[in-house]
Amino acid sequence: MLTNMAIFWFAGSILLKFICIVTSQSPDPCAPLQPVPIFNDEQALLDFLGFNVTCALHDVKVRISECSLKQLRYQPVKDLGVGNFSTSSFISTRDLDDPGCLPYNDGSGSIMFKFNLTMCHPSVIVDKSGNNMSYVYTVGNVVNGSVLDAVRRMRLSIPFTCGFMMSMRDSLDFSVLGVYLRSPVRMKTQTGLQNVLMGLFRDANFRHPITAKPNEFPRVKLDSTTYLGLTIDTDENYLALEAANCWITHESSFSDRRRNDLLKNGCPDPDAERTGLVRLSRNFNSTTVEMSFRPSTWKLAAHSLQRMYIHCRVSLCDWVLDQKCIEKHCPEIEPGANSYGNNMISKVISLGPISIDGSFNVCHEQNNGGCSHLCSVDEKGARICHCPPNSFLQSDGLSCRSKEVIKAFKHQLHKRSIRNSGRIENGYAWMGSLAILFMLVMAFSIRIRTILRVKRYGKGRLEL
Incomplete structure (x- = not known):
């Protein structure tokens, strides 16, 4: 009985060791691929990477499979960046002026870029109508060390575009x-x-x-x-x-x-x-x-x-x-x-x-x-x-004259005309008074002359 149990225990331990050995030697699904795969077209590469872009009005989100990047010999959060690759084959970490231009691990097996449309130096394209604007970015290699360090990995250069109809506020x-x-x-x-x-x-x-x-x-x-x-x-x-x-x-x-x-x-x-x-x-x-x-x-x-x-x-x-x-x-x-x-x-x-x-x-x-x-x-x-406010252009087409000066001049003329009209009215009043006085004096003098004449004629008749 004991012999059978010993045999059973020994066989079980051997089987357990075998399982552990097999398990420990199982290949890592994210291990670098040998040889590095060759993709016939860009869409095949995007499908392999699980590349996904979401363009919102203010933010851009880019997701890439972390495991797929490891298979291409990338350290996902160190070796990639987003920016404008139109003038250079690689982008330097010195050119990434915002952390949003570098990826981070979102904890779900993907790395993510999240940034505003004004960041990461995009190429901006506006159509002829002026109503649509496109922001062109590229996800690609970041040079942390030497250029050779970046070259030994597969070259990545994935352009994408976010476009939308613009309003004044958006522009x-x-x-x-x-x-x-x-x-x-x-x-x-x-x-x-x-x-x-x-x-x-x-x-x-x-x-x-x-x-x-x-x-x-x-x-x-x-x-x-x-x-x-x-x-x-x-x-x-x-x-x-x-x-x-x-x-x-x-x-x-x-x-x-x-x-x-x-x-x-x-x-x-x-x-x-x-x-x-x-x-x-x-x-x-x-x-x-x-x-x-x-x-x-x-x-x-x-x-x-x-x-x-x-x-x-x-x-x-x-x-x-x-x-x-x-x-x-x-x-x-x-x-x-x-x-x-x-x-x-x-x-x-x-x-x-x-x-x-x-x-x-x-x-x-x-x-x-x-x-x-x-x-x-x-x-x-x-x-x-x-001319500036409260002034107008004169007839020469060159010089301005203040409306306030004209108003002041007109006001002075108006005051002068009022004074002159007052003087004229006063003059007319004095002339009327003098005329009445003259008429009174003339009437009085005529009356006196008449009385004197009557007295003179009467006296003559009495003397006759």
Whole structure:
């Protein structure tokens, strides 16, 4: 009996050891493949890697199988990065300025990239219509050590594209090196704040923001049209944005005396609109304000110091509570009228400085083009002189004259005319008094003469 049990125990131990040996020698499913596989097309590689991309409005997510990368001799979280590979075969860790451009292990057998569309140096492509934008990235080799260390592994270069239809807000949010302002604006009818974005654009589609490199000012050309757009950073469609006043100054202060009005009471000046200096496309009744203007140079400012700051007094309206705020139209607003509704709180937001590039331009000839204040160039390249607020262009087409001076002059004339009319009236009164006095004196003298004559004749008759 004991012998049988010993034999059974011995056989069991041998079997257990055999199972352990077999188990310990089972191949690792994620071990590097020998030889390195060759893929006939890109789709076969993507299927092998389990490559998956999700493009959201703000974020991009890329998933790759960790095991598949190990089979291709990659250390998944060290050897890959996402960026722009158009100028280099490999991307250096020095070029990955954001952690989102490097992968991390999500704990489910995949590595993941998660980043914003403005990160990782994408190639940005806009179609001819200007309504669609594509961001092109590449997942590829990162050089941590030498180039040879990267070459010994299979070369990976997987491009992918995230594209979407743009709005003004999207083009500002996702613009690479875009120049724009984001400012919170309060509403009387709601708690909290709504962000208003203001930026400059290159065309009437309001999809191509003007950009500038870090530590540089954005530049606009004097001989071309600049487009100014404002929008609400929200998807709520019950809000209406209104720009009651927009103006340009030479210095950063919105109360700077050197000023050029774009909008007043929500509408452009008729003369500026007629000459094409300012055009308003949209205001009052949507979530955006769209306008265009021709930049101007300032008198007594050197060419290198020609710059501008743009200011807009904006307000938000909940048209569900106040229907009148979206029923406004420029021709119906009287000059000087208050364009704000009862449920609106206004705020001034400013953008700048913005350099004005007017090289070899008529406005830089003859000291500001001969204009006494502001000089612009129309679409035909001709000079247009115009004036700051409360002044008007004189008949010479060059110089401005203050309306306040004219008002003061007219006031003096009016006072003088009142004084003169008072003098004339007083003179007439004195003349009337003198005439009456003269008539009284004449009547009295006639009366005296008559009495004396009667006495004289009577005395003569008595003497006869």
